[in-house]
Amino acid sequence: MKKGTLKKVLRYAGKYRFLIVVSMALAIVTALLSLYVPILAGRAIDHVVGRGNVDFDKVVKILLNMVVSVLLISVCQWIMNMANNKITFAVVRDVRTEAFGRLQKLPFEYLDTKQTGDIVSRIISDVDLFSDGLLMGFTQLFTGIVTIVGTLIFMFYLNYKIALVVVVLTPLSLFVAKFVADRSFKLFKAQSVARSDQTSFVDEMVGNLSVVKAFAHEDENMDIFGEINDRLEVASVKATFISSLTNPSTRFINNLVYAAVALFGALSCISGGMTVGGLTIFLSYANQYTKPFNEISGVVTELQNALACAERVFALIEEQKETPDKESAPDNLNLDGDVLISDASFSYDKSKKLIENLNLDIKKGQRVAIVGPTGSGKTTLINLLMRFYDVDKGSIKVDGFDIRDIKRADLRENFGMVLQETWLRNGTIKDNITLGREGFTDEDIIAAAKASHAHSFIKRLPNGYDTVISENGGNLSQGQKQLLCITRVMLHIPPMLILDEATSSIDTNTEIRIQKAFNKMMQGRTSFIVAHRLSTIKEADVILVMKDGHIIEQGNHQTLLDQKGFYYNLYNSQFA
Incomplete structure (x- = not known):
């Protein structure tokens, strides 16, 4: 050696x-x-x-x-x-x-x-x-x-x-x-x-x-x-x-x-x-x-x-790189948001099955909520959509393109993400909102912050939008950090959205206001919403109930309540 x-x-x-x-x-x-x-x-x-x-x-x-x-x-x-x-x-x-x-x-x-x-x-x-x-x-x-x-x-x-x-x-x-x-x-x-x-x-x-x-x-x-x-x-x-x-x-x-x-x-x-x-x-x-x-x-x-x-x-x-993008992949692809998942299977540990034979057909502009107990595969599905991982079997297509035939950068450019985990870098508030992207004026940034209800707390900071914070957010609360992450998406809204417990650290009053902003933002855009608080997904067009990697129930809020199945019990357990 x-x-x-x-x-x-x-x-x-x-x-x-x-x-x-x-x-x-x-x-x-x-x-x-x-x-x-x-x-x-x-x-x-x-x-x-x-x-x-x-x-x-x-x-x-x-x-x-x-x-x-x-x-x-x-x-x-x-x-x-x-x-x-x-x-x-x-x-x-x-x-x-x-x-x-x-x-x-x-x-x-x-x-x-x-x-x-x-x-x-x-x-x-x-x-x-x-x-x-x-x-x-x-x-x-x-x-x-x-x-x-x-x-x-x-x-x-x-x-x-x-x-x-x-x-x-x-x-x-x-x-x-x-x-x-x-x-x-x-x-x-x-x-x-x-x-x-x-x-x-x-x-x-x-x-x-x-x-x-x-x-x-x-x-x-x-x-x-x-x-x-x-x-x-x-x-x-x-x-x-x-x-x-x-x-x-x-x-x-x-x-x-x-x-x-x-x-x-x-x-x-x-x-x-x-x-x-x-x-x-x-x-x-x-x-x-x-x-x-x-x-x-x-x-x-x-x-x-x-x-x-x-x-x-x-x-x-010398570690193996991730699978490279195909040379035949189209450049600067702008997607609409039709998503088709066909017979998809995936597991992190190949000896333990997670997602098996998953099928899903989502049309442009639909709001899809994903619910289920911890470990059921909700976040894993998001990881597969973003191609952080590739499916072991089957396929995921967007607008008819297998996502493995799309350049990762182009695919992710068409998604906007707000996750439960926040990520901030060492720099100004403004830098953390734009993340180095150019072409945004101060008015654009302020408008996005107002839409996410982050503007009020930013103005109270010592230097407003020019306040420098550390990579872990300095003295900002978890809720304020999450508002900054929401502002990033509000600044430039792509055709598809992923909201994974996006308001988990935000107080109820602010959450209600942000939900209104989200509803406006999601109009005409394919949206995937992962939520534990089921009250936030009543307006979803389709609710997918996942358990052990399978979709066991599917429908809108009222339909699933009428079925009195797993979702019914899950919903009532939160409001008992």
């Missing part, structure tokens, strides 16, 4: 080949200059060894070369780090953009079965941790490899016997790094999952804090949070402990390498096979050779964390 994840990361990085080539070229130059500096230092030492053998002119010249080399190394490293930063954060931007883009195209089934906090954690936290590891990889990994290879070449050139000692001891360091890396990946993955669970739980509790307090569930929540927190702590400690073994282990082996080079180099000096300056060069190379192993071992550890996080992000990116 790690190799596959790494290939995906490299595919994203491949878009920035020029910067990668620049970074690699500068890494080579930096490594070569870093290897050249010890040679200069060794030469300078050879010019000052022995009484009366000091050649100041040559030493000064060598020192000037060293200064120039060090300055060039600094400039190359600065430019290289800029290139690496650009590559890293460009890749992170691309990954995050693609992850968020995929989120927009995922089917509702995925969103209904995943925790919001987990999705947020993947796009935000996991990508941040992924960027940290990626940055270290670009910054240190290639430079370290070039330094190791270059050092070996120079050492073999100077003294192949001592170089062989270094090569023989090197695999020990690589073995330790691989041993730790294989185990740390699993631990970092467990840490990432625990962090996701924590984010999900916090997100859920913050969004429902009033419910938590109402049921005095604070202590239980603390226990649950404590368990997740402890799990995160254990996973983090284990991952950090295992990964931290890399550096001291490789340092120990690297010190063995340094000691071996010093020993064999000293013996070579005594025998006359090497000068003191040459030994200095070799010791410097031994240090330079082993240092990248420490850095690379740290990079490998960070990369394990980064790859574990990247794996979760790529899992989101």
Whole structure:
């Protein structure tokens, strides 16, 4: 899995080949200059060894070369780090953009079965941790490899016997790094999952804090949070402990390498096979050779964390998209509102039946009320009409078009929805009414607000229609939030309407006034009304009584009362 994840990361990085080539070229130059500096230092030492053998002119010249080399190394490293930063954060931007883009195209089934906090954690936290590891990889990994290879070449050139000692001891360091890396990946993955669970739980509790307090569930929540927190702590400690073994282990082996080079180099000096300056060069190379192993071992550890996080992000990116619109689908379709449902069956869980063999013929302009006990399939029917889900069997047609042959955007453009659940975004009242749609004047917005009876409370806000509210509606009451959602539909009334408990949070007096506005709005438009309060649907042309996914009764209010069936009992239970 790690190799596959790494290939995906490299595919994203491949878009920035020029910067990668620049970074690699500068890494080579930096490594070569870093290897050249010890040679200069060794030469300078050879010019000052022995009484009366000091050649100041040559030493000064060598020192000037060293200064120039060090300055060039600094400039190359600065430019290289800029290139690496650009590559890293460009890749992170691309990954995050693609992850968020995929989120927009995922089917509702995925969103209904995943925790919001987990999705947020993947796009935000996991990508941040992924960027940290990626940055270290670009910054240190290639430079370290070039330094190791270059050092070996120079050492073999100077003294192949001592170089062989270094090569023989090197695999020990690589073995330790691989041993730790294989185990740390699993631990970092467990840490990432625990962090996701924590984010999900916090997100859920913050969004429902009033419910938590109402049921005095604070202590239980603390226990649950404590368990997740402890799990995160254990996973983090284990991952950090295992990964931290890399550096001291490789340092120990690297010190063995340094000691071996010093020993064999000293013996070579005594025998006359090497000068003191040459030994200095070799010791410097031994240090330079082993240092990248420490850095690379740290990079490998960070990369394990980064790859574990990247794996979760790529899992989101690779989720199956919702079924795409057909290429043959007509553009900018304007529908009238004739709806025909033929032998439709659907269930969220395919092992449990919900809607079976549903048949319904609704003509343009009819008001269709849908009633029934909780779980009978009322909202599911709305989800199918809006094509949030596709039917498993049968078909739903609007104006003779199978809705699967219509572009989703065009289909939904012809529906206006007011749901029991309100959705508001961070912005002004005016922004929340228009939702970014253009072409509406202030007079249009005010007229819609008056029709929904929202104008009076909006005018009482500090800045009226320019008052900024948060995404959860700030200090607005649930009823006021719902009035804003009703205003959205009033602003631009499409040919078909869906009202799913649209007035559930509104007081009775306001509801009566809004019902009058709804009646006017629904004239000539096909309307689907889901309601628990049966007093609000007396005027419906057709009332569908649903139970266990089937329409068990159908007719207008008086007809259904005369039948004295399920609807009759349901209606009388509310007015007993």
